[in-house]
Amino acid sequence: MSAPDLGQLQAAFKAYLFSGANEAVLAPWFAANKGIEVPHRLDVYRNAYYIRLQESLAHDFPALLAYMGGAAFGREMAAYLKACPSTSPLLRQLGERLPDYLSDHNMPLLADLARLEWAVLEAFDAADSRVLTVKALQNIPPERWQNLHFELHPSVTVLDVRTRAYEVWNAHRKQQLLPDQQNDAMAPLLIWRSPGGLSVKPVSTECHSLLVSLRNRLSFAQACEQLAVVMDIGNVAQAAARCLWELICQGCLLEQLEWG
Amino acid sequence: MFGLGLRPPFYEQAIRGKVAVDWFELISENFMVDGGKPRAVLDAVCEHYPVALHGVSLNLGGTDPLDEEYLDRLGKLIDCCEPLRVSDHLCWTRHGGHHLHDLLPLPYTRDTVAHVATRIRQVQDRLKRQILIENVSSYAEYAHSEMSEWEFLNAVAEQADCLILLDINNVLVSAHNHGFDAYCYLRALPAQRVQQIHLAGHSVSGPLLIDTHDHPVSDPVWTLYQLALQHLGAVPTMIERDDAIPSLDELLAELDIARRIRAREPAA
Numbered sequence: 297m298s299a300p301d302l303g304q305l306q307a308a309f310k311a312y313l314f315s316g317a318n319e320a321v322l323a324p325w326f327a328a329n330k331g332i333e334v335p336h337r338l339d340v341y342r343n344a345y346y347i348r349l350q351e352s353l354a355h356d357f358p359a360l361l362a363y364m365g366g367a368a369f370g371r372e373m374a375a376y377l378k379a380c381p382s383t384s385p386l387l388r389q390l391g392e393r394l395p396d397y398l399s400d401h402n403m404p405l406l407a408d409l410a411r412l413e414w415a416v417l418e419a420f421d422a423a424d425s426r427v428l429t430v431k432a433l434q435n436i437p438p439e440r441w442q443n444l445h446f447e448l449h450p451s452v453t454v455l456d457v458r459t460r461a462y463e464v465w466n467a468h469r470k471q472q473l474l475p476d477q478q479n480d481a482m483a484p485l486l487i488w489r490s491p492g493g494l495s496v497k498p499v500s501t502e503c504h505s506l507l508v509s510l511r512n513r514l515s516f517a518q519a520c521e522q523l524a525v526v527m528d529i530g531n532v533a534q535a536a537a538r539c540l541w542e543l544i545c546q547g548c549l550l551e552q553l554e555w556g
Numbered sequence: 557m558f559g560l561g562l563r564p565p566f567y568e569q570a571i572r573g574k575v576a577v578d579w580f581e582l583i584s585e586n587f588m589v590d591g592g593k594p595r596a597v598l599d600a601v602c603e604h605y606p607v608a609l610h611g612v613s614l615n616l617g618g619t620d621p622l623d624e625e626y627l628d629r630l631g632k633l634i635d636c637c638e639p640l641r642v643s644d645h646l647c648w649t650r651h652g653g654h655h656l657h658d659l660l661p662l663p664y665t666r667d668t669v670a671h672v673a674t675r676i677r678q679v680q681d682r683l684k685r686q687i688l689i690e691n692v693s694s695y696a697e698y699a700h701s702e703m704s705e706w707e708f709l710n711a712v713a714e715q716a717d718c719l720i721l722l723d724i725n726n727v728l729v730s731a732h733n734h735g736f737d738a739y740c741y742l743r744a745l746p747a748q749r750v751q752q753i754h755l756a757g758h759s760v761s762g763p764l765l766i767d768t769h770d771h772p773v774s775d776p777v778w779t780l781y782q783l784a785l786q787h788l789g790a791v792p793t794m795i796e797r798d799d800a801i802p803s804l805d806e807l808l809a810e811l812d813i814a815r816r817i818r819a820r821e822p823a824a
Contacts, residue, residue, distance in 0.1 A: 299700035302668060303619040306651040306660075313656060327699045330735045332763050337696035337733075340764060345658055352657075382655040385613030385626045386585050390657075424591035450590065489592060 300325060312338065313345045314378060349377055349390060356391045357413045359468035360406060372398075372406075388417070408461035412496065415453035415487040419494050422451035426551040427490075428544050436553070444516045445554035446540075451489035452548050454499075454507045457482055462498060490547040501526050503539040510549075516540075557818075558811050559608070559794035566804050567597050573604030576808060579640060581794055584611040587637075588629040598637060608641040608752065608792075609633060610721075613655060614679065616689065617648035617662040617672050627682050634683060640792075641752055643688035643721045646672070646709060663698035664708035673715035680718060688751055689713065690721040693729040693758075693767035705730060706741040713749050720745065722791070723754035724780050725773070729765040738780055747788045755781060755814060756796040770799035773810055778817065785821045793818070 300308070305325060312322045323334045350373045354361045361369045380393045395414055399407035427449060436444065462485055467474045483498030486507065499507065505526050509519035516536075523532045543549050559579040562570055569575050580601060587598050601607065613626060634642060647659040662668050680686055691709055703711070713720050722745065731738035757771030773795065785791070793814050795807055 299663075299665075302617075302663070302671060303651075305663070305698075306619055306648055309660060310651045310654060310656060313658075325699055326696045327701075329697065330733070330763070332733075334696065336762070337764070340695040340761070340766065341658065341660065345656060348657060382657060383653055385615075385623060385650070385655055386588060387657050388585070388589070419592075421589035421592035421594050424595065451592070 309341075313342055314381065316342055346374060346377065349382070349387075350374065352387050352390050353394070356388070356417055357394070357410055359413055359465045360409050362468045363409060363464050363474075364406065388421075391417075405459040405461060405464070408455075408457045408459045409464055411455060412457070412461050412465050412485065412487070415455060415485075416494055416496065418453060419451040419487050419489040422449075422489060425449055427547040428549040428551050428553070430541070430544055432551065432553075433540075433544060440555055442515075442517050443555050445513065446510050446516060446543075447513075447550040447552065447554070448507070448510055449488060449548050449550055451487075452507075453487040454504065454511060455485040455487065456504075457485055462496070465496070486548070488546065488548050495546070500539075502535040503542065506536060506539045507543075557790060557792045558815055559792065560807055560811065561610075561794060561796045561798070562601065562607075563797065563801055565801055567601075569804060570605070571597060571600035575605075575804065577605065577811065579606045579608060579792070579794075581608045581610050581796075582637075582639075584609045584630060584633060584642075585613055587633055588626075602637045606640045607637050608643065609637070609639045610690075611642075611644040612657075612659070613649055614644035615648055615650040616644060616646065616675050616679070617660075617668070618650050619648075619671075620650050620653065622675060622678060623650075627679065631683060634685075641688055641719075641721075642683065642685065643690055643752065645692050646689045646712060647692045659692040661692070661694040661696060661698070662708075664701035664703045664705060666702060666711075669708060669711045669715060672712050676712070676716035676718050680716070686717070686719050688719040688721040689716075690723050690754065691726050691730075692723075693726040693733075693765075695733055695764055695766070697734050704736065704741075705734075706744045710744065710746060713746065718749075719751045720749045721752045721754060722750050722784065722788075723756065723796075724784060725754065725756040725758055725777050725796075726767055728774070728777055728780060729758050729767050732765045739783055742780065742784045743787055745788065750788050750791055753781070753784065753788075753791045753793040754796050755793060755810075768799060769796050772802075772806075773813070778813065781814065782817050782821070785818060790818060790821075 308318055308322050311318050326334045328334050350370055353373045376394055376397050380397055382390050391414060395407050395411040398410055464474055484504040485496055486499045487496045505523050506519050509522045520532050520536050523536055557578055559577050559581055562580040562582050587594050645659045649656055727738050727741050755773045756769045757773055759766045759768040795810050
């Protein structure tokens with residue numbers, strides 16, 4: 297058998313790691329020294345590939361692992377790795393497509409749980425930025441409020457969850473049993489990092505509306521118009537001020553403001 | 557000249573400068589993030605210790621083009637912490653855009669030497685510094701290899717004009733798995749190019765040794781370390797531990813063994 301070129305060899309090796317199906321093609325390119333059969337030697341690489349990557353996913357999605365159980369998690373992650381092999385040099389990015397994968401496979405609770413855990417990971421090492429203070433806000437001249445743009449801190453994620461993923465995540469975090477009774481109210485979630493640590497909390501409809509508007513880079517005035525869609529217009533100003541206050545106190549807004 | 561691989565259980569002590577080591581080695585990819593705790597740890601550790609950067613995803617032996625974005629990130633990290641040394645592995649880790657997150661073996665051929673050396677030169681030109689390449693543990697050898705592993709390592713280092721990070725546990729593991737003489741390997745290395753040594757533990761899996769970094773350094777590795785120092789002289793040395801990580805005191809006690817072995821050897 298002629299020697300393969302390097303690219304051909306690596307393509308075959310990769311295919312073997314992914315499925316093992318082409319072992320008969322790959323094996324003749326290796327030497328069977330010390331009486332140890334080549335398939336046994338290649339097994340070391342294939343086993344290590346799946347073990348290492350599944351361990352990484354287990355580390356990044358601990359609540360998902362706890363909820364699914366080890367065996368089901370292992371099966372699903374092996375399927376995920378076959379469908380979505382890593383495309384980043386950083387192992388930390390391995391689970392990036394897991395929420396969409398679970399969603400595409402009609403597992404909405406698992407998808408929401410993965411989305412929540414991924415947002416926590418993203419918040420953990422998002423860029424550092426100075427946050428807006430109440431004092432800085434008080435220095436804004438009234439005439440500038442009309443065109444004022446607030447920007448969310450890079451660690452902030454706003455999640456629309458349609459399942460009890462937060463309950464599952466929270467029970468795991470507190471090492472509690474999951475309540476049998478389903479909580480009907482599926483509030484949107486706010487995930488962010490502050491100097492005090494990582495936080496996840498459900499937010500009101502009004503705050504969610506404001507957050508989505510800010511995420512979509514609407515001005516504060518436009519965000520208030522959007523608020524009027526979800527609440528009585530007479531209460532918009534008060535609700536907007538309350539939500540803005542909360543976001544500032546939580547360290548969710550950037551110090552840098554934009555006008556116009 | 558003795559260091560440890562910086563791992564999360566030691567972050568708190570390291571950022572307070574309370575660990576009795578001369579330097580820390582950081583896994584480059586763990587700090588290629590925008591901010592948050594990893595970057596804060598990096599900044600704080602660098603206030604107390606020199607660091608070396610050790611990567612796992614440079615894919616020096618791959619046939620995919622070198623990853624420009626990765627090199628950008630590595631360059632920024634180098635600017636940020638001004639490391640003593642920058643290293644990665646003599647292996648391939650990616651193909652067809654897919655990262656395999658493993659240190660996969662290369663055939664020891666003249667063509668591969670030329671291919672890898674060219675890529676190392678590109679990396680060195682880009683980073684404006686020499687890098688160190690580490691020998692990896694292997695479990696299978698290609699039938700069409702034309703030279704021994706150490707001849708391959710030396711040829712790549714020579715053609716690329718790069719430096720070597722010698723992992724003595726990897727030499728032992730590969731020597732066991734393929735039946736070559738580890739001492740022969742060590743004696744063949746160019747002393748002027750070996751600028752760092754890794755010591756680690758391994759596991760036994762049937763007839764093979766596996767490089768798991770989850771055990772203390774074994775006695776045969778200590779023996780080889782002593783032999784290596786006789787040939788190479790004083791080389792910055794560290795313990796790598798990635799799994800079943802013991803207390804810091806235990807690792808420091810292992811590092812003391814390395815110090816004692818070094819103290820027994822006359823300067824080369």
